[in-house]
Amino acid sequence: MDSTQKQKLKEKGVTKENIKELDLSSEQRKQADDIVVNTKKEKEKIKNDASLTDAQKEEKIKAVEKDSKSKMNNILTPEQKAKMKKKKAKDKPE
Secondary structure (H helix, E strand, O other): OOHHHHHHHHHOOOOHHHHHHOOOOHHHHHHHHHHHHHHHHHHHHHHOOOOOOHHHHHHHHHHHHHHHHHHHHHHOOHHHHHHHHHHHHHHOOO
16 A cells, blocks of 8 residues: 555544544454455456556546445444544544
């Protein structure tokens, strides 16, 4: 993962520190790891697909990221979601 990708994830609130602060259960951690691994595989597959234009790749990658975010959100409890929302609001530059 390059620094641009890491920055994008950080802007979305997906950092190791944030995930750690959420106190995920072992089951949630496993699900989150699976989501991250599958998302990474999907994105690599898209990037390496020579039949797609750059615009198509970008569009597909955005769809994969949106799906991943939705899946991650679905494994969080309401309390964890609130904690994440509060953290993202605090970290947002003004």
